[in-house]
Amino acid sequence: MISRSPIILALLVAATAAWAEPNAAQKIIFDQFAAQAKSGDPAFKGFSAERGRDFFLGQHTGGKPDTASCTSCHTKDLTKPGQTRAGKAIEPMAASVNPKRFTDAAEVEKWFRRNCGDVLGRECTLTEKGDVLAFLLSQ
Numbered sequence: 001m002i003s004r005s006p007i008i009l010a011l012l013v014a015a016t017a018a019w020a021e022p023n024a025a026q027k028i029i030f031d032q033f034a035a036q037a038k039s040g041d042p043a044f045k046g047f048s049a050e051r052g053r054d055f056f057l058g059q060h061t062g063g064k065p066d067t068a069s070c071t072s073c074h075t076k077d078l079t080k081p082g083q084t085r086a087g088k089a090i091e092p093m094a095a096s097v098n099p100k101r102f103t104d105a106a107e108v109e110k111w112f113r114r115n116c117g118d119v120l121g122r123e124c125t126l127t128e129k130g131d132v133l134a135f136l137l138s139q
């Protein structure tokens with residue numbers, strides 16, 4: 001049994017890679033978020049795509065009433081284009097169909113700041129941002 005575990009591990013890693021593998025630029029950005037979290041909290045255990053899903057799909061208060069959710073503009077099907085309040089198309093958020101997503105750190109921060117302001121009336125925390133990225137990179 002013990003001798004087989006490296007094979008099982010290798011299969012697991014291969015399966016995960018086939019499911020969703022962030023590209024190099026996405027990985028750098030995600031790793032930067034994780035490094036920041038780790039430096040703020042040595043006990044940091046990693047971001048959660050599960051929490052990110054709840055946050056991204058959930059309803060919030062504190063922001064503008066017509067944008068109570070990230071899905072107000074980005075829609076619930078992240079592989080499909082979204083729409084701004086003014087009706088301008090937004091490219092899909094899912095990394096699997098839009099590899100250009102989350103490849104420019106300044107862009108990522110700029111839009112987190114703006115969108116979290118619209119939805120929550122405040123900036124997102126580092127944990128919220130990392131969780132959302134973990135979720136969107138898995139989509």
Ligand code: HEC
Nearest residue numbers: 067069070072073090091101102107108111115116119132
């Ligand atoms: C009022 C409409 C609107 C809402 C609500 C909204 N977004 Fe956005 N979001 C946009 C637009 C417009 C862009 C920039 C255009 C683009 O990247 O296609 C964007 C871009 C982003 C980006 C940058 C993606 C990249 O490729 O770098 C992130 C991250 C993001 N949004 C996260 C969120 C999160 C998290 C929420 C909920 C807290 C949210 N957005 C809610 C309109 C919105």
